[in-house]
Amino acid sequence: MRRRVVITGMGAITPLGNSVPAMFNALLEGKSGVSKTVHFNAKRFPTQFAAQVLDYDITPYVRDVGSWTSSGVNTQFALGAAHQALTEAGILNDSKIDRTRCGVYLGSGEGIQDFPNLIYQIASAYRSESRKMDVPAFSRGALVAFHADSEAEQELHTTAAHLAIEHDLEGPNYTCLTACAASSQAIGEATEMIRHDDADLILAGGSHSMIHPLGVTGFNRLTALSTLNEDPTKASRPFDLRRDGFVMGEGSGMVVLEELEHAKRRGATIYAELTGYGSTADAFRLTDSCEDGRGAIACIRLALKDSGLQPADIGYINAHGTSTQVNDKVETLAIKKVLGETAYQVPVSSSKSMLGHLIAAAGAVELIICVMAMRRGVLPPTINYEVPDPECDLDYIPNQAREKRASHALSNSFGFGGQNVSLVVSRFVN
């Protein structure tokens, strides 16, 4: 008998609110978390807006605020979401559970580079005539100008380590970074780890921010971002014919995944059950998904098979829905190929229309949205849906939330570079 994995706590720090209830209520109201970029001076960038976390203070979530000044926002967002999830699960200070059987698995991004110091040092040492760096000059300057602690905090494994230290989680500890699929993958692999009896409980999720000069530079050079500067709240328009690229978001989503009997023994509240996980690769191109949707199709099928469900059992799909021309078209095709006729009866929505794209953190936050949708019996909409695209003809819950009791939901995350993850989450039935 396979061990069952349930969700006993959730937490989120997002552009629509710094808690799960705040975020979900805003989603149901069709609010946009997008605004003019305030985290840095983006006024001459091709993209001048983003979905930003605002008014976030880590004080309630940590034991000693002073020890976090060198950490990037990726770690800071994670601290908040993790604290919320562990508190909701009732294990924040529970000394009765075996903490060596409690792990951490994050799909988490890098810290924030010290852009001003880095660029200044490069400029000081770059010789324009020869287009070459004076490396010793750069080295000497950087060694003095950079701050050792914040440089160290950029390393990718630091967030997962901090959470383990802060919350005494001594079990297996992983970080992955499969781009936009990362935190979904973290949740999926963590589920498998519990099923395999390598752990009883895992704090799983993700955290990321690329809303900084180099992040926006990178994506703008790739022309991946929407440039609808005249109307930022309308820019993220998944499945709409005029969509022109994704909108950067930031934040963190965390869930407490727990083996069922372990949860029951300690009287935990069970919010949902993680029933299916699939992981594939397109093996096609660095940026675009394969047009025939092969990676996405295989991934959704694997998740369904893992859950033991039929396509007709899926009551809601939370799409990857980035608002790029390619993703939305290919995802639609994949959903149709797997679900067949029932595809037209299953409501699909993209929360990225309101939250933007949280990159590594997107999958975890979107899974939490699926859980909330099932608990509340209301599905969040895809906003900014105004001009239908003939190639995207599913029911995207346009603009208005919809009451519907779904028992099973599918969440897709199709990463940049072709790494795909699908999760199936279900209403818990004993």
Add this chain to the structure above:
Amino acid sequence: MIRGQSGIRPIRAFDTSGLPCRIASEIPQFDARKYLDKEARKSLKVMARTIKLAVAASQLALDDAKVDKSKLDPTRFGIEFGSGLIATELDELGEAAIVSANCQPGSVDLEKWAEKGLETIPPLWMLKYLPNMPACHVSILHNAQGPNNSITESDVASLLAIGEAYRILIRDQADLFLVGGAESKLNPLSLVRQCLYEPLSKRNEDPEKACRPFDKDRDGIVVGEGAGVLVLEELDHAQKRGARIYAEVVGFGASFDRDRSGSGLARAIRAALKDANLRPESIDHINAHGLASIESDVREAKGLQEVFGSCNPPIPVFAAKSYIGNLGAAGGSVELAASVLALQNGVVPKTLNYELPDPACPVTVIAKEPRPVMRDCFVKVGFTPMGQCAALIWRKWA
């Protein structure tokens, strides 16, 4: 390694006169084109050195395994790599930096950066440096459509990647994986960072003696670069195609050492032993993390003592970093390959530079000369300074 030859030398990749660290384990004259066919060479242009190393090692692994891709089900062919932060080549941002850096130190005019600087940055710049790109490129080059992950857990990244692939194969979601990791910190920005926050050895004048795991006179880490890729395959699948088998992975454990005492490492090793259904006495040697920093080796020795302390005769330790330094995300897979070959050849290389035992590190180190293999299993261990630990147990394939 059997000849006792160190890979640590003065750095040639760039001028290190501005840095306190001048030595590393560097791959001389690495040309990725040698490892790719003409078609595939185009993609090298968007690869940082780290990614090229991964691609080259993957090709070598597939060739060594004599994998016939035409007979593989691509949806059952996966990739699990350990990966790290990849620093940008500085000159790619040079023009943009010049037009936007103000006279004020540490100040950038972002409007000038956006208006004049952006267009000087190559369009695909970001793709050269994303940590999931090694796994991506390799999946494209070899049509690997199965499960695919990039584990970014620093010094234990490749060990966790191998462990995760092992679990995926056990649950029958793939038949074959390319596993391992790649990392090169031999570029100015990465090395500046290493100098800022890693306890590096100062023995620049004597590179081959610099990395001294467990030795009383050790003074810090030596940075290295490299890639180690293994073909990890389900047994029936391997036997059906007449594959040559080096070893079998029989146990895996992972943990977090919160109080940094080594007891977390002990737990990971015990979990791996339990997974393998083996007792400590069954282990021929420990392929150590052997970071060679003053603190890390003490912690490791405590952890190893906890598990193996009562074994008589003691289980000896081999520290590969003494030859190649710390390869970061590639370390685990490269180092364990040495023990796999040791099992095959019947002899474990000695650990270099172990000349004076340190009472704070009570371990038995294979030191003066190579040692014959006596049992058929070894354990590879690794951990990060912050506390992430992993252990993998392998058995020789007879």
